[in-house]
Amino acid sequence: MKKSTISSMLAATSGMLVSGAVWADYQLNLREPQSALARDVYDLHTMINLVCLVIFIVVFGAMFYSIWKHRKSVGHKAAHFHESTTVEIIWTIIPFFILIGMAYPATKSVLEMKDTSNPDMTIKVTGYQWKWEYDYLKDGVKFMSTLKTPREQIENQQAKGEHYLLEVDNELVVPVNKKVRVLLTAGDVIHAWWVPELAVKQDAIPGFIRDAWFKSETTGTFRGQCVELCGKDHAFMPIVVKVVTQEEFDAWLASKKQGAATAAAENTKTFTQDELMAKGEQVYNTNCAACHQANGMGVPGAFPAISGSKVATGPIDAHIKLVLNGKPGTAMAAFGGQLSEADVAAVVTFQRNGLGNSVGDMAQPSQVAGLKGGAEAAAPAGN
Amino acid sequence: MAHDAAHAHDAGDHGGHHGHPTGIMRWLTTTNHKDIGSLYLWFAGIMFLVAGSMALIIRAELFQPGLQVVNPDFFNQMTTLHGLIMVFGVIMPAWAGFANWQIPLMIGAPDMAFPRMNNWGFWVLPVAGALLIISLFMPGGGVAGGWTMYPPLFIQGGISYDMTIFAVHILGASSIMGSINIITTILNMRAPGMTLMKMPLFVWTWLITAYLLIATVPVLAGAVTMLLTDRNFDTHFFNAAGGGDPVMFQHIFWFFGHPEVYILILPAFGVVSQIIPTFARKPLFGYASMVYATASIAILSFIVWAHHMFTVGMPAAAQLFFMYSTMLIAVPTGVKVFNWVATMWKGSMTFETPMLFSVAFVCLFTIGGFSGLVCAMTPVDIQIHDTYYVVAHFHYVLVSGALFAIIAGVYYWLPKWTGHMYDEKLGKWHFWLSTISMNITFFPMHFLGLAGMPRRYADYALQFAEFNAIASVGAFIFGASQLIFLWVILKAIRGGNKATDQVWEGAEGLEWTVPSPAPYHTFETAPVVK
Amino acid sequence: MASQTGGYYLPAPSHWPIVGSVALLLMALGGTFMINGVGGGWLLWVGLAILTVMLFGWFGTVIRESEGGKHNKQVDLSFRWAMSWFIFSEVMFFAAFFGALFYMRVLSVPWLGSGDTLEQLWSGFNATWPTAGPGLEADGYKFTPMGAWGIPAINTLLLLTSGATVTWAHWGLKKGNRSQLVLGLFLTVALGLAFLSLQVYEYMHAYSELGLTLGAGAYGATFFMLTGFHGFHVTVGTLMLIVILGRSIKGHFTAEHHFGFEGVAWYWHFVDVVWLGLFIFVYWLV
Numbered sequence A: 001m002k003k004s005t006i007s008s009m010l011a012a013t014s015g016m017l018v019s020g021a022v023w024a025d026y027q028l029n030l031r032e033p034q035s036a037l038a039r040d041v042y043d044l045h046t047m048i049n050l051v052c053l054v055i056f057i058v059v060f061g062a063m064f065y066s067i068w069k070h071r072k073s074v075g076h077k078a079a080h081f082h083e084s085t086t087v088e089i090i091w092t093i094i095p096f097f098i099l100i101g102m103a104y105p106a107t108k109s110v111l112e113m114k115d116t117s118n119p120d121m122t123i124k125v126t127g128y129q130w131k132w133e134y135d136y137l138k139d140g141v142k143f144m145s146t147l148k149t150p151r152e153q154i155e156n157q158q159a160k161g162e163h164y165l166l167e168v169d170n171e172l173v174v175p176v177n178k179k180v181r182v183l184l185t186a187g188d189v190i191h192a193w194w195v196p197e198l199a200v201k202q203d204a205i206p207g208f209i210r211d212a213w214f215k216s217e218t219t220g221t222f223r224g225q226c227v228e229l230c231g232k233d234h235a236f237m238p239i240v241v242k243v244v245t246q247e248e249f250d251a252w253l254a255s256k257k258q259g260a261a262t263a264a265a266e267n268t269k270t271f272t273q274d275e276l277m278a279k280g281e282q283v284y285n286t287n288c289a290a291c292h293q294a295n296g297m298g299v300p301g302a303f304p305a306i307s308g309s310k311v312a313t314g315p316i317d318a319h320i321k322l323v324l325n326g327k328p329g330t331a332m333a334a335f336g337g338q339l340s341e342a343d344v345a346a347v348v349t350f351q352r353n354g355l356g357n358s359v360g361d362m363a364q365p366s367q368v369a370g371l372k373g374g375a376e377a378a379a380p381a382g383n
Numbered sequence B: 001m002a003h004d005a006a007h008a009h010d011a012g013d014h015g016g017h018h019g020h021p022t023g024i025m026r027w028l029t030t031t032n033h034k035d036i037g038s039l040y041l042w043f044a045g046i047m048f049l050v051a052g053s054m055a056l057i058i059r060a061e062l063f064q065p066g067l068q069v070v071n072p073d074f075f076n077q078m079t080t081l082h083g084l085i086m087v088f089g090v091i092m093p094a095w096a097g098f099a100n101w102q103i104p105l106m107i108g109a110p111d112m113a114f115p116r117m118n119n120w121g122f123w124v125l126p127v128a129g130a131l132l133i134i135s136l137f138m139p140g141g142g143v144a145g146g147w148t149m150y151p152p153l154f155i156q157g158g159i160s161y162d163m164t165i166f167a168v169h170i171l172g173a174s175s176i177m178g179s180i181n182i183i184t185t186i187l188n189m190r191a192p193g194m195t196l197m198k199m200p201l202f203v204w205t206w207l208i209t210a211y212l213l214i215a216t217v218p219v220l221a222g223a224v225t226m227l228l229t230d231r232n233f234d235t236h237f238f239n240a241a242g243g244g245d246p247v248m249f250q251h252i253f254w255f256f257g258h259p260e261v262y263i264l265i266l267p268a269f270g271v272v273s274q275i276i277p278t279f280a281r282k283p284l285f286g287y288a289s290m291v292y293a294t295a296s297i298a299i300l301s302f303i304v305w306a307h308h309m310f311t312v313g314m315p316a317a318a319q320l321f322f323m324y325s326t327m328l329i330a331v332p333t334g335v336k337v338f339n340w341v342a343t344m345w346k347g348s349m350t351f352e353t354p355m356l357f358s359v360a361f362v363c364l365f366t367i368g369g370f371s372g373l374v375c376a377m378t379p380v381d382i383q384i385h386d387t388y389y390v391v392a393h394f395h396y397v398l399v400s401g402a403l404f405a406i407i408a409g410v411y412y413w414l415p416k417w418t419g420h421m422y423d424e425k426l427g428k429w430h431f432w433l434s435t436i437s438m439n440i441t442f443f444p445m446h447f448l449g450l451a452g453m454p455r456r457y458a459d460y461a462l463q464f465a466e467f468n469a470i471a472s473v474g475a476f477i478f479g480a481s482q483l484i485f486l487w488v489i490l491k492a493i494r495g496g497n498k499a500t501d502q503v504w505e506g507a508e509g510l511e512w513t514v515p516s517p518a519p520y521h522t523f524e525t526a527p528v529v530k
Numbered sequence C: 001m002a003s004q005t006g007g008y009y010l011p012a013p014s015h016w017p018i019v020g021s022v023a024l025l026l027m028a029l030g031g032t033f034m035i036n037g038v039g040g041g042w043l044l045w046v047g048l049a050i051l052t053v054m055l056f057g058w059f060g061t062v063i064r065e066s067e068g069g070k071h072n073k074q075v076d077l078s079f080r081w082a083m084s085w086f087i088f089s090e091v092m093f094f095a096a097f098f099g100a101l102f103y104m105r106v107l108s109v110p111w112l113g114s115g116d117t118l119e120q121l122w123s124g125f126n127a128t129w130p131t132a133g134p135g136l137e138a139d140g141y142k143f144t145p146m147g148a149w150g151i152p153a154i155n156t157l158l159l160l161t162s163g164a165t166v167t168w169a170h171w172g173l174k175k176g177n178r179s180q181l182v183l184g185l186f187l188t189v190a191l192g193l194a195f196l197s198l199q200v201y202e203y204m205h206a207y208s209e210l211g212l213t214l215g216a217g218a219y220g221a222t223f224f225m226l227t228g229f230h231g232f233h234v235t236v237g238t239l240m241l242i243v244i245l246g247r248s249i250k251g252h253f254t255a256e257h258h259f260g261f262e263g264v265a266w267y268w269h270f271v272d273v274v275w276l277g278l279f280i281f282v283y284w285l286v
Ligand code: HEA
Pocket: A052, A055, A059, A094, A095, A096, A098, A099, B148, B261, B262, B264, B265, B307, B308, B326, B327, B329, B330, B331, B333, B334, B335, B337, B365, B366, B367, B368, B369, B370, B371, B372, B373, B375, B376, B377, B381, B384, B385, B386, B390, B393, B394, B397, B398, B401, B402
């Protein structure tokens, strides 16, 4: 009985190993590659898996054969040999050559991955707790991308949608068959930007720019996630890349530019209290509620309440400044670089007059702009 | 001869020569290597239940998509403390416990070189453990930055983070005291005739492990000290605004961290190299090459650290260097695996529980080694870094590697420690349940990682649901199986068939020449090794 | 449980370690509370006091055992191994900070001042060492680095001389010339104290006149961490030398048996060597 269990265990484990290599449809393997680079990685992985599988079968074939045959219970008497320089040399050298065989294609892929020269376009990607900012450097288009899945689905009060946790409000849109270079950085802590189908994963490190590139060969929507622990909502900052044709891309870009112009116009506008409150609530829910909570009560010990907060009910300039510059060394980030002046004005007004507070005053974009000087240069995270 | 000297003492003679404290004071003040060994092992066992329970909270939350059991912040606290406690509070103390019990017995020394310091090396551990656990109840919650403590996230946290840093300092102090003691004992207290190349392999692997500890733990202490000053005293080591770099922490951490994983596994290699020859009734194949392979692994471990950082954006030359050096470790590790198989080859094998766990170790550790090699291939790692593939990799080398070897070692030496044979039938149940459920738990994680599930995630997309559910079920079975282990140990302590001195038919070495249980004092007159 | 005469000395059960553990627990808790300003910081001082008592008690016991002739050759050799590897671990502790210094000087600061990082994030940053870093400099942070040829050079001389005096004291001990031993140790202690006083003065100067603080970016952080931990080691070394001096005056040690002295001397030389590294890489080659 014992023997059969052992051998069936072996069969099961090696079976599972094989499956890792070939049953791609069952999501046992890497996702279907969508670029030449991703395909190279896929093939490299398959190759290594097969090599390991063969070694595994040979070595453990021998071991289980021995376990089968060289047991005391079948009367096998122990031999006495305990060394052989020849054998030892052989099994030191052979793995060495196998490794060289593996290293060769891997080296090629590394060099290919690292070659970010001659891109067709460059996008700066900035990670924040817990959202991504995309900045099309040449085109002046810049926007935030946050999780779209409703809280109710996460808290199991609503059925989960097809793209649960993998959907965002603003996707990154890029043209097909173009070499896209991404410049990564972060505003607070380290994040990592990953799109499996395109084999691009790069840490976003505050204060430094790192680059990577991808070139999708097909149109479609590819979903990835943040893969560096970045605090409590690490699991809730997905990445969605929409690869479209060049024409669709151009049209999309034009409409975005239009939108940017309207947004810029807002920064010089004077709002009414009601407008600010409506806009502020929206800004609050996408940017602040993750920590300070939708009801403004915060999380005791970790995130202060806005309701009744000394800052949110105190002098307005100090309140605006805190939102612009954040509080170094805490999770309270500098929002000056992330939100437009109109957004800051709105959210500050909302915090002062909503969430149980009723100070009565309001902030205008122009006032925010006046307080902004030097804020952008402020240190990202830490002290 | 050694035999008689040891037998001269009554097995029950715990009092020793002059009046020894009894009760709790015995344990608090003891300078006896066997007492201290037991303390280490019990501490490791208790912490295993603590950290294992945290793993079960993780697995309960991940049983289904959505947030059911805990909030994401608490989830991260569980992940962090699970990792920290398993590494520093379970595996390392367990190995220190083995070292204390076995090294003096195996080399014919009367005790460790510095018995008092030995006591302190143990008794600072509960302090560190207490700090880690107290930190959970601090305002703002426990540490949630991952066991790797990367800044700037680690700089953001509250009181518990400083407490954790001090706990790490204290754990480091314990490791330094322990390893100085072990090195000195091995180099200076061997019985006459016990040349270095006659030492049992467990002693060899610990000697090398102790060197790894001495060389890397102070570096970790330095790294967390910089975290402390960045957090509290306005330094900018890890902040670009001041000319520092968050990635620098990672370099320093992994300069410690990679050798650390070999600190966890080398003693395991040692234990397995003791057990397999015993149950194959055949000497270890390639003793000398085992020693050289261990040393090579240790030396190589200092130049591979950045394979944990392939996605930070290093220059291609650095990526290639770390890829090649990491791959090289497969060679000496392979030598070990082949030697174990060759030891079994044409032996006369029996399969008592220690042997079963050792055989499973060889097989499953190799699976973990292979997945490590997959991680080592930079382009592939860039896909699987920080996904469950890595989680699968390191649980294969840690659970079915380090932990299984600890379990095997406990079964192997339990009769020597307690004087009673353990319950073989329950041992076999423990083995089969553990081995099967361990694979159910961790094998599917390879698939999860390849398919794209990131690690340290409290919630995940729907396509990962099935494998997560399977893994969670496996984890609960695995956890429950460990209760059998606890029961077997308690049963053997309380009674059972008397163990002979040699215990196992094929066992060789000085520890099997003294009575079972080993008397409180052994080898006060050094045995002579031929 | 002293073993049979002539054997390896094994101490009886001792309560000092557990006292030390309690001290560490209090210190860790107190330290945590203190730096977070939540009250309870006094626990640190209680812990420190207990630790001091423990060190006196523990080392007192060891000294009595040593003078009581319980340490045979083999025990002596154990001490030598232990002290060597302890010093090695200290070397690795300093290596972490030297590593940080080299990393910043050679890698991170130049990265911050070049390529996309410079262009996108820190435009205008002039990456030359010493620096307080791009963010602090943009905010107008200024400091003057510490010159090498003033106090630091004098300190180098002091420490090098003290290395010589401790060796001279050792020669005295080996020859059985006790006054040479005592005088040599006394000079070493005096040089150590002089070094420390000058360092305190240097720190005050840095803080009050040079704008050089722990917060002065990469340069300030490495400067104070390296020199600070070194200064801490000099302090510990000086305390140990004082103990050894007291013991020498009391007539401890013999020409053959004096590991207590040698261990401290090794430690002192180690501190000396670290200083040379500091002098070259922190002060001189700026
Ligand atoms: C006991 C602990 C242990 C051990 C022994 C190992 C062993 C190895 N590890 Fe693992 N590793 C960890 C614990 C361990 N690891 C942990 C804890 C992490 C995660 C840390 C974190 O981020 O939290 C990690 C992460 C980790 C990474 C980073 C992954 C990532 O984050 O992206 C990498 C990458 O290279 C890696 C590689 C390896 C390699 C190549 C080995 C090799 O030593 C394996 C060598 C063994 C074999 C290869 C099998 C036997 C050999 C043969 C049968 C010979 C023939 C074989 C061939 C020729 C192929 N490990």
